[in-house]
Amino acid sequence: MSISLNPYLVFEGKAKEAVHYYEKALGGNVVSIMTFGDMPADPNYPLADDAKDRVMHALLNVGDAVLMFSDTFPGMPHQPGETVQIAIHPSEEARAREIFAALEDGGQVVMPLQKTDWSPLYGIVKDKFGVTFQVNVPGEQPQQ
Template sequence: MHVTPYLTYDGTAEQAFQHYARVLGGKIELLTRYGEAPAGSGCDDLSEADQRKVMHVSLSGKDFMLMASDANALYPYEGVKGISVSLNLESANEAERVFAGLAEGGKITMPLQATFWAESFGCVTDAWGVPWMINVPKQG
């Protein structure tokens, strides 16, 4: 089994995923808009603005996959609640780079630091309201 976070955005999924591709080193494998859905699929009555929004996007990297879509008039945006995307990285240097990239335009909620369970751990909410936990496990 492989668990894949599926995020929802308020019209900014494409922008967020382009940023994540740069920061996390992944590749956008698929990006489909509501306006590309076949006739009769339930998207026909969406506004022109909603038709341009992302219906599905997937980003894959060496050991991860993220997926997302934009909310629309049928499924309004409710924000990200009660969850964080947790990244386990191999080195403190990589954690610092990823943490800084995710913090661009966002808010650091816990600076990267050594903890009793991790070589380095920190929390940040990115510019799109997604909470992230960055962790480098202690070795040995």
């Protein structure tokens, strides 16, 4: 049996902005964005105006990977991105530098891009939404 995993990022009213930010920064493709207001109305549970434009679910393809997004419902507790980190493995150093620079814009470098024991180029950056990314160019695999 196979299993696939993908990060799911939850924001407090900024998911739509985040989807487009990551689309540009990572060279992704937005598949869908559905807001709470796009759902059929339920007279038993009327939707407040401040919830209608919040993202219920969004899907972004980035290469062979998938990122999913949503907003919290108004009034729900929210902890900014500290619990999710995303590892990105571009095969080329130039692309790693582009991605790192795009995520650094408005964010904070945790560890600058540098050579490590496992990678010719590795760094950690926290973007403007508080989500931490590890950018890692895969090193050569040992011969067996």
